[in-house]
Amino acid sequence: MFSTLDVDIRPGSGLGRFEIGSSLWTVLDMLRSLQHSFPQVDIKYDPDASSTTPIILHLRPHLDLLFSGKHQRLHTICLRKLRDPNPPVTLRYKDTVLSSTEDALTRVAVRRTFGPTYPGDDLRYPGLWFSFEEDGMGEGMKGVFSEDRMQEVKRVLISQKGNDGKGQDALEEVAEVPVMAGDIKQAVVKVHDGITLHFYPSSSKPVHIQLGETTAQDLNLELGPALRVHYKEDERMSIHSTSHASDVENEPGYFYNYFQHGLDFLICGSSHVVTKIILHSNVPGSPLFQRYKRCNWEIEGKPEDDEDDTPPRKRFYDRFETISHFLSPREPPPSMHLDRTDDEEDITLPSATTRLHGYDGIILEVSESSQVLSVMLF
Known part of the structure; x- marks a missing residue:
């Protein structure tokens, strides 16, 4: 029996326990004390540029945490596999439940909660991004834009406001925030x-x-x-x-x-x-x-x-x-x-x-x- 991963979205700021701008050392130290919730952590980086490589912490199966290369600060949070029951995920925004294993998060539900945004394959808001692709950033992909109101969200990404639009650079450093x-x-x-x-x-x-x-x-x-x-x-x-x-x-x-x-x-x-x-x-x-x-x-x-x-x-x-x-x-x-x-x-x-x-x-x-x-x- 898995305990539910219950997390709240804070656009431009964080998700659940994770705050944009936190250091790699702080996050890994916190994860050591949460092994019952996150039993497996994979660390991915480029060994050929070890001093300045961006680092990804993969918390199976739902979370990817991207850290900047030089200052090792949490840059982007990605929540995926929202309907995977091992463990189940409940996603909230303020007092509203957006998604759970029983309730899918759809394109129309996102627009009802966050309002209108610019047209595109993904729904982008300041500091927040809803993607309908399982993997990849979806940039430059060819195809017909879907207007399926019931299209299901596959990934949710949180980053600093201003870093969430097209042209986002994973190598950029995080701007100063109170958590620092x-x-x-x-x-x-x-x-x-x-x-x-x-x-x-x-x-x-x-x-x-x-x-x-x-x-x-x-x-x-x-x-x-x-x-x-x-x-x-x-x-x-x-x-x-x-x-x-x-x-x-x-x-x-x-x-x-x-x-x-x-x-x-x-x-x-x-x-x-x-x-x-x-x-x-x-x-x-x-x-x-x-x-x-x-x-x-x-x-x-x-x-x-x-x-x-x-x-x-x-x-x-x-x-x-x-x-x-x-x-x-x-x-x-x-x-x-x-x-x-x-x-x-x-x-x-x-x-x-x-x-x-x-x-x-x-x-x-x-x-x-x-x-x-x-x-x-x-």
Whole structure:
């Protein structure tokens, strides 16, 4: 016996529990707690463009959730197979039941509820689209326009208003909406200094987190409590340090893990100041995918002169070779191999091995496809 999937339409805003503009990390985290309602989630993406690929979550059999490629924000919601009873679907708009397993949603019922719209094979309203095709977007299809009043709706799509007409681009980013409030919009990285965090809404005051200066108490005030505090126990990297650096490395410390921001901070156990900052790219197919939300980081270089207001930057989606040349025009430094499944006996991944490239004040973790998975400042 399946429980009914009971969802309400909010044109331009959302469907049921799902809000346009929500992050991929937030939605997948929510789905983990709803396995009784959504027991199977398929993740689809382009492995050849893993840093910027749009991602589709397929919640069988009724829902497809499309996320934008760079910011990983929920862009379009598609509800299909309205009459499939496994599980049954009840679709509502305000206080009206539009569709159920017993009652089909037809062309005339849509027009009675939402009013007139422009002619075409589909019925389009701001932020809402009713399609009479099982699959595909229906664009450019040849054929006679149907005026069958009882023609049954096969799919319902919700997106932001203005993104629902012809010419809709699945690669467009989602415009700022209230659900983004408190999320990091941009993280500007400066080597040997720290990071400057810009938040939604765009009018929010930036937060500067400085290596050797910002304290654990400052982090709690600016970012709220960490989702996890992890005490540093792994000292294996200290074997590669100089004697002085090794003393610093072996000093007791602890991590503040902000999974919801894609950030980690290593804090000195004695002075309680930030000594390292790690920013995560949340690249699909990588070992740490979905453990952290994507942090939209940019590494800022030195301005060309005192009057340069736009210093050069390299971004998370730039290839490793480009970022490496930006950090050091010479040959890339020797790399070390890291297999994140070494400590996990029951986990195997097709691309579990990454490479660590160290520069002056910064380390890049790089995938086999030359995507930068994380940045560490120290």
